[in-house]
Amino acid sequence: VAARPGIFVTLGLLVAAASISSIGVQYAMKLLIDAMTGGIRARSTVYAALGGFLGLVILESVLQRAAALTLGQATVSSGVGIRLDMVNYLTGHQMPFFQNQRAGSLGHRISGLAGIFGAIVHRLLREVTPPLITFAGAMLIFVTIDAAMAAILGAVFLAVTAALILLGLRGHVHHTAFAQHAGTAGGELIDLIGNIWVVKAFAARDRELTRLEGFLDEEASAQRRGWFFVEQMRGLHDLALAVLVGGTLIWAIGRWSTGAISTGDVVIISTMTFRILHGSRDLAMAVIDTSQQFSYLRETLDIIGVPQTLSDVPHAPRLRVGEGHVEMANVTFGYDASDPII
Template identity: 30%
Template sequence: MLASTLADVLTPLYSGRLVDAVARAAAVKTIGWDAALAAFSLLIALGFGAIVTRHVAYIGINGLTMKMMSDIGNNAFHRVQRFSTDWHANSFAGSTVRKISRGMWALDLLNYAILVELFRSLIMLIGLTVLFGWYRPVLGLIIGCGSLIYVALTVALSLGYVAPAASLANTWDTRLGGSLADAISCNAVVKGFGAEAREDERLAKVIAKWRHRTRRTWVRGTVNGTAQGIMLVALRGAVLGHALLLWSRGQASPGDIAFVLTSFFVLQGYLRDVGMHVRNVQRSVNEMEELVDIQSQAFGIADCPGAKSIRITKGRIDFDNVQFHYGTDRVRLYNDLSVSIKAGERVGLVGPSGSGKTTFIKLIQRLHDASGGRILIDGQDISKVTQASLRSQIAIVQQESILFHRSLSENIAYGRPGASQVEVEEAARLAGAHEFIARLPKGYGTLVGERGVKLSGGERQRVAIARAFLANAPILILDEATSSLDSESEVLIRKAMERLIAGRTTLVIAHRLSTVRALDRLLVFDRGRIIEEGDHAALIRLDGGIYRLLFERQALELNTGPV
């Protein structure tokens, strides 16, 4: 790029010499022709040299920029994937995607503005200032000082006047993306309540704010451009006026005037674009701010230095004086909670909403870190092992099954990607999913839609159960895994799940107490404490017990409910 720009710097010099050679040709034709031919040859050589070197530069910069964009995208995705569940719960997926994609493309603009345009402008400014200083010192002084003043004012306007408005406009651009994604991803709810007009109004308010902020940024950019144009006209007057003064005194030849004119108009083109490129640099910086913010955020849950992979063979779980509170909450949910779950034991977690059942599961998965105490699996402290190795050996079927917009085979094999098609189909049979999958036009190759929306709730649940079958993990977590199934499917699934949980440590979060009657032990939670413990038969006999109260209430609702 340096070489190609130097070729542009020298072009006006040889253009001036070509004009002088033509002017002299009337007096001494042979000498004039030789000088003109020499200047012409050098101009052609400089033109080709600039093209070749610029081509090489662009190829290199393209490769560099694509590598940087890829690395930034991969790194941002890596971090976002490892942020805590709380971070994801408090973030719009659409906004996060917008931040990453906009930051990646902002780097492309940044590299082009700095490595290509501003660098070339800098070389052109220095080169012509030196050339003019050697050729006409006063012109060199005018060019150098005028250009420095122009660049300084341009940078000041861009950073102090345009940039603050651009940063605010980008914030509203992110909000717009989040609002669009939120409404579109929940379109089924919108249609269910006939709320299309209401969502139109809601988005219109966001767009109005975005339009106002963005228009202000554009207006400030226009004002900045006008100010730069005025400064360029003033610089043009100074340079050309001095050149004409020299010519009027007989101190400049026609070639000198051609040299000055050509040089200034080349320089003016570069300087005019300096403002645009400075604005592009600032714009790209503004657009990367939110991506940089993602990079600066600490992981909610981080592996400790030197963490090793955990190896779960039996699946014994021990809570040893565990303390836990959410975020900045001063009140602890768990206060010295201690409980042991034997290897292969089937345990139900029972209690009213907010009692601590789900938190218990999340602590085992290390989706949260305990505030005190230890959680051990097979005697290994889970806070000292890698999260990936821990979670890969715990299979979970959630109450709300989430699937990828991928094929059914890929979704079922997600817990064990190397599984064969035969193993995938066997897992589907165990989960009662094979029959409905086989009826689909593309069978196991069917794409299920975003979050699995092309399947019914029961079908999604059975695919998630098949995924847990195939994972074959020593610890199994079921968050009311049969809640979305019809009665006929539920009977089939229960039998299959009895085979699945045999010999595995199984934790079942129970909302319908009829699902936990056959489990080995039930832990009854209330406000972060285990207040009752035992099997169904023992707990149902406790007078005034919470489990008995919950069970009787559900039985009464079942018996008196509508037919």
């Protein structure tokens, strides 16, 4: 990010603008419904609200596509730089480091770094930022309707999100275990393919497949535990969502029946309540998944990013090629003494 600040700042602005536009779409729908159901049905007001609604829909779509294209450009170009930097650092290690690590495993981890970085950026800008902006916009709208309701829904959003994140962090051990097993299994697979001639020469195909199956089974078990944990959390959130949305709608309809709020207010309360509560789940899942990606990143850096045992002194001058020469005297080489190559 520090190497390309311009494109990431632009990306953040596009994501924020798209999220704000989506809130504007919901508010424009409220204005349209109020204009259509009001006591005085002025066509000019209805068409003005309709024009604003359609304009915001188009603006949101354009901003979303621009953000997606910018995100792709940023992550792809950054992924290339990350892998080159890691290979440059890796080649600075001394030979004992490579004797203790499998070449296939190191290559698999470096190749995966670009994907990890892309996943982290995608989660932060496309799944963490929009729910937060939606929550802030919903609170501003709700305050104009009923401050008490805004306070209650805001507290519920924060409580649900915090509970999901805390529960999700308890599953960090599953994500870390999966990252370790995935790196090991991927490295073993690459080494098996890279040494296929040795495997065939010693007729070790069945033995190597059995050994690889053990690594893949361990990886699958760790991944299954993580998935089951996440699905349990989603089930709890869906139950809470049904209860909270039902209660909010009952309250809103009660207020509407007394004439305290308009039909458009009921619509925007229902839609924004769904958005912020679904956003709480998406936000929590994104935070948890981001922590999982950081686990993968940390596990890779703990192996490749260890300090180099022998490195140049900072600002050391480079060796200069002199004007010497190499002279070979009485040197003979060949497979047949009667017909030497040299």
